[in-house]
Amino acid sequence: MTDVRDTDMMGAEVLDESLWKIRMRLLWRSFKRNWALFSQSKMGVVGVVIVGFFGFLAILHPILMATAWKGQEAIYDPVIGADSVIVEKTVVTEVTDPSTEMSFTEAMITGEFFPEEGMIIEVPIAPAPPNAKHLLGTDPFGRDIFSQLMFGARAAFILGVIAATSAVVLATVVGSVAAYYGGWMDTWLMRQADLILLLPLLPLLIVIGSFWEIGLWQLGILIGILSGLGATAIILKSQALSVKVKPFNDAARVAGGGNRHIIVRHIIPNVLPLSFLFMMFEVTGAIFLEATLSFFGLLSIPMSWGIMINTSHTQGYTLFGLRAWWLLFPAGLAVTLFAAGFFLIGRAMDVVVNPRLRTR
Amino acid sequence: MTQTVSRDTPMLEVRNLVMNYGTKDGMVSAVEDVSFTLARGDSLGLVGESGCGKTSIALSLIRLLPDNAVVKQGEVILDGENMLELSPEEMRMRRWDDISMVFQGAMNSWNPVYRVGDQIREAIDIHWDEKPTVREANAKIAELFELVGIDPSMMERYPHEFSGGMKQRAVIAMALSCDPKIIIADEPTTALDVIVQEQVLEELRQIQHDLGMSIIYISHDIAVIAEITNHIGVMYAGKLVEYGPTVDVFARPRHPYSWLLLSSTPSVTGPRMKLAPLEGEPPNLLDPPSGCRFHPRCPFATDRCVAEEPPMEDIVEGHRLACWNHDQVPTTAKETE
Amino acid sequence: MVRFIGKRLLQMGLLFIVFLTILFFLLNAQPGDISQQFVGNPDIPPEAKEILRARLGLDQPLFFQYLNYVKNVLTLNLGQSFDHFPRPVSEILLQALPRTLYLFLTATLLSYLVGFQTGKLVAWKRDTPIERFTMVGSIILYTVFYPWFAILMLWFFGSKLGLFPLGKFLDPEKWFDSPYTANQVFNMMLLSALVAAILVGAVYWFTHKIVEPKPRQRARRLLLALVAIGMVVFWMVSPMSQYAADIAYHTILPVTTLTLVFYAAITLLTRSSMLETLREDYIFTARAKGVPEKVIRDRHAARNALLPVTTSFVLSIAAVIGGGIVTESIFSWPGLGLTLLNAVTAEDIPVAMGALAFIGFLALVAHLIADILYAVLDPRIRVES
Numbered sequence A: 001m002t003d004v005r006d007t008d009m010m011g012a013e014v015l016d017e018s019l020w021k022i023r024m025r026l027l028w029r030s031f032k033r034n035w036a037l038f039s040q041s042k043m044g045v046v047g048v049v050i051v052g053f054f055g056f057l058a059i060l061h062p063i064l065m066a067t068a069w070k071g072q073e074a075i076y077d078p079v080i081g082a083d084s085v086i087v088e089k090t091v092v093t094e095v096t097d098p099s100t101e102m103s104f105t106e107a108m109i110t111g112e113f114f115p116e117e118g119m120i121i122e123v124p125i126a127p128a129p130p131n132a133k134h135l136l137g138t139d140p141f142g143r144d145i146f147s148q149l150m151f152g153a154r155a156a157f158i159l160g161v162i163a164a165t166s167a168v169v170l171a172t173v174v175g176s177v178a179a180y181y182g183g184w185m186d187t188w189l190m191r192q193a194d195l196i197l198l199l200p201l202l203p204l205l206i207v208i209g210s211f212w213e214i215g216l217w218q219l220g221i222l223i224g225i226l227s228g229l230g231a232t233a234i235i236l237k238s239q240a241l242s243v244k245v246k247p248f249n250d251a252a253r254v255a256g257g258g259n260r261h262i263i264v265r266h267i268i269p270n271v272l273p274l275s276f277l278f279m280m281f282e283v284t285g286a287i288f289l290e291a292t293l294s295f296f297g298l299l300s301i302p303m304s305w306g307i308m309i310n311t312s313h314t315q316g317y318t319l320f321g322l323r324a325w326w327l328l329f330p331a332g333l334a335v336t337l338f339a340a341g342f343f344l345i346g347r348a349m350d351v352v353v354n355p356r357l358r359t360r
Numbered sequence B: 001m002t003q004t005v006s007r008d009t010p011m012l013e014v015r016n017l018v019m020n021y022g023t024k025d026g027m028v029s030a031v032e033d034v035s036f037t038l039a040r041g042d043s044l045g046l047v048g049e050s051g052c053g054k055t056s057i058a059l060s061l062i063r064l065l066p067d068n069a070v071v072k073q074g075e076v077i078l079d080g081e082n083m084l085e086l087s088p089e090e091m092r093m094r095r096w097d098d099i100s101m102v103f104q105g106a107m108n109s110w111n112p113v114y115r116v117g118d119q120i121r122e123a124i125d126i127h128w129d130e131k132p133t134v135r136e137a138n139a140k141i142a143e144l145f146e147l148v149g150i151d152p153s154m155m156e157r158y159p160h161e162f163s164g165g166m167k168q169r170a171v172i173a174m175a176l177s178c179d180p181k182i183i184i185a186d187e188p189t190t191a192l193d194v195i196v197q198e199q200v201l202e203e204l205r206q207i208q209h210d211l212g213m214s215i216i217y218i219s220h221d222i223a224v225i226a227e228i229t230n231h232i233g234v235m236y237a238g239k240l241v242e243y244g245p246t247v248d249v250f251a252r253p254r255h256p257y258s259w260l261l262l263s264s265t266p267s268v269t270g271p272r273m274k275l276a277p278l279e280g281e282p283p284n285l286l287d288p289p290s291g292c293r294f295h296p297r298c299p300f301a302t303d304r305c306v307a308e309e310p311p312m313e314d315i316v317e318g319h320r321l322a323c324w325n326h327d328q329v330p331t332t333a334k335e336t337e
Numbered sequence C: 001m002v003r004f005i006g007k008r009l010l011q012m013g014l015l016f017i018v019f020l021t022i023l024f025f026l027l028n029a030q031p032g033d034i035s036q037q038f039v040g041n042p043d044i045p046p047e048a049k050e051i052l053r054a055r056l057g058l059d060q061p062l063f064f065q066y067l068n069y070v071k072n073v074l075t076l077n078l079g080q081s082f083d084h085f086p087r088p089v090s091e092i093l094l095q096a097l098p099r100t101l102y103l104f105l106t107a108t109l110l111s112y113l114v115g116f117q118t119g120k121l122v123a124w125k126r127d128t129p130i131e132r133f134t135m136v137g138s139i140i141l142y143t144v145f146y147p148w149f150a151i152l153m154l155w156f157f158g159s160k161l162g163l164f165p166l167g168k169f170l171d172p173e174k175w176f177d178s179p180y181t182a183n184q185v186f187n188m189m190l191l192s193a194l195v196a197a198i199l200v201g202a203v204y205w206f207t208h209k210i211v212e213p214k215p216r217q218r219a220r221r222l223l224l225a226l227v228a229i230g231m232v233v234f235w236m237v238s239p240m241s242q243y244a245a246d247i248a249y250h251t252i253l254p255v256t257t258l259t260l261v262f263y264a265a266i267t268l269l270t271r272s273s274m275l276e277t278l279r280e281d282y283i284f285t286a287r288a289k290g291v292p293e294k295v296i297r298d299r300h301a302a303r304n305a306l307l308p309v310t311t312s313f314v315l316s317i318a319a320v321i322g323g324g325i326v327t328e329s330i331f332s333w334p335g336l337g338l339t340l341l342n343a344v345t346a347e348d349i350p351v352a353m354g355a356l357a358f359i360g361f362l363a364l365v366a367h368l369i370a371d372i373l374y375a376v377l378d379p380r381i382r383v384e385s
């Protein structure tokens, strides 16, 4: 928090070096200091690793599509691709192992000919278990799960960034304005925040999702607005309030700084660290909402982790559990881990931002 | 071990108490070889700059130190019995019964969700030999409230309905509720505004006089100590540097630190000249100065002070201090007026 | 206190009107006029369209439509379902309401009771293996993607172990010759729980005037035991008991699943609230008074740590409702949430909007109750200085 002030004071001295160089160096120094604090929390580092892993997956997808899977969009595209893995099965009277054997009736339906005992026929299966061609198998429509997983990571990042950025930008402005001006402006903004906090968010979004076509961007901005005017605004306002009473604001005012100048140059920079912290929690919330709405099939998103779960659920694989683990586990774990990653980062950042929480 | 405790054994005797706090940067030497006695019905003031270890001593006496604190050495003998040897459960039963405390932040000493009377009764229920009925306990609380100047009906009220001064008085009433042998008052008036401070001090002195109990009064404000105690201990950086009858120490502080402390505070009894200001900061107790801990700030310091630690010695009967060059210290400021 | 509640009631009423306003704008902003929506539905006669237009006052200016809407909702005049034409919306919703209430109340109460105790003990046993284990478990439960977790629970306990029925509210075979409807039995269950709660409250209220703690405790124990015996006897002799047992059996898995997640959240919250409280001066005072450690933990620390936990409930109402909807959907629990989801899928706008209004109302009532509870728990609010 003090770093911003450092920059200003140093800037006034203007040594031989140019101003931005000094700023960069100070920034780097404060980054190193904060990282040292942050990395004290093992959980926080775990969070960074998790998020990094998903970042890698998200980048990997377009690369794979352009190299290894080039020209094979029909197979590997997460949405319109389809591939059925061919399995050879022996026709038997009594089926003991469904993965290598099949009954006469089944053979008749799939084979379009009259089967005989002991005959080996080739059957396409979807969902197919993991194999060399599809590392994580295919979904009930024959689409590659690994490809969907990577594509979903990208969707998750896009949504997270939109929601978190819009929420925090909005909340920072609202919080700073409410704290700085006070009076009716404060009352209005805060009552509004209370109201938003009371709204049953999920049911509301369910209805909105059924009235309009909601895509990733719309959802991100919607979440951003609701949260930025709601809970996040309240928290950032109290932070801004504590910054407002600091002496350098009076100094700035005495020096002839206008309201907007003081808000932009002094209050907002001091609220920023906390804003940044809340972006992490925001991502967690946004991902959960998206995945839940997708799970209900209420969003117009081509593919996401929530849709992957929705597909297996609606296609009746819910109770297959471990027998079709590649349908339920990669997507479910991805949502959980992704959200947990940001949550852990947020908790560890809390220690950096709130000196009160530091250990002795 | 039955011991006949004669009328003139001291109520409390602290011998060579050493207490450290373990931190991740090392040991904080918060109490270093402190010894003093407190006679029956007597009042002792502990004075010194903030952070010199006054609270640490108080907490050692009632054995309520934070987890990272270690009592390295010493004895705390209360009425003939070493408190440091009691089991935790025995010690718990002694707290408040034998030693009660009025705290530094007495404003927040009350649990906000219970009535003040009920919180006092909690102590009574634990410590009275025969557990009284609610009616009996309330009668006692009413009596105590009268004593400290609060309307007895207030015991039905919650802490937030009390003003700061009333809360502090109620704490005093609570401290008296089990007729303790000693009361430790740690900065009891620091958080109050000046007028209320005066009133509370006056009441405290009155009560101590009336009930004839022993009291240890802790403050960073030497003027306050002068008003209500008859013995005084001056602490510096974890060490007791001067101990004696309040009148004597005030009339003639012989330790350079006491002398500076007295001359740099506005006088209790009249205007005083500023002889030498007390400069510098108290030392970091993680790594206290060698020899006499005061030497970096002492105007009389010599090489010997840096190398050797001065022992606590009786200069006059009952007036002890630790300084190599105490004869250099001018006679009191008053005389130079 | 009465003034406080009155003020809150008024606020909540206002908030509900604001909520209805939002709903009205949603309804109006949606693409197309509502009466156009069911042109394609062959089940609905054309006259119904005119009735609907008249009921909603669609020919009148927007502001009158708005007033009309608010009046309709407040008088439970919600129209007829498109999907189950001509069942009135209010009937559908009133049937679903108790089921949601049950899920919501049981899960909330259980998770708060158990979570608070766990959080309290965990904070007290800081830096022990038990603490670490509980913390890791709670963080996992707290961050797990809830629909996925619910599916796994259903699969594991319902399908793999076969311990519990797979979703649904009751077992039709057992109800084949039942003289009661499911709702009758269910409402009786809720009613008896309510009566028990009121009796327990009454016991505390009447014994609270006994000054001495010993006789007070004795009286309380005796009366509470009487209430408990009364409940047991009532259900033993009641002819409904076998059906009630069937419903109760069906509720175990959904309630447990929903409870687990909130339980984790409450545990985490109570722990940090306890750790804050343990640093307070009055805890130190209690120690100095010689209060035994267990009493310090329960009567001093936990009692105060309860306050922020109660406040947090207000903030988590939205989350609880969201979790409830997911639970109802995955366990086929026919409450308001499932009704809402089905209505949305079937484009049954009257039911969807009605369900939304009901849920919003529930949220406000929950908020009101939490506020009052907080005031009861915190004398700084209850007793004005």
Ligand SMILES: Nc1ncnc2c1ncn2[C@@H]1O[C@H](COP(=O)(O)OP(=O)(O)O)[C@@H](O)[C@H]1O
Pocket: B021, B022, B023, B028, B030, B048, B049, B050, B051, B052, B053, B054, B055, B056, B057, B066, B068, B285
């Ligand atoms: N829990 C603790 N851990 C480490 N150091 C402590 C702790 N409590 C007090 N100290 C240190 O011990 C010294 C004495 O503190 P204290 O007894 O509170 O002084 P006083 O009451 O005279 O102001 C100070 O330097 C303080 O920083």
Ligand code: SF4
Pocket: B255, B256, B257, B292, B293, B294, B295, B296, B298, B299, B300, B301, B302, B305, B310, B322, B323, B324, B325, B326
């Ligand atoms: S011993 Fe030396 S340094 Fe210490 S107080 Fe005396 S003169 Fe000063």
Ligand SMILES: [Mg+2]
Pocket: B051, B054, B055, B056, B104, B187
């Ligand atoms: Mg102190």
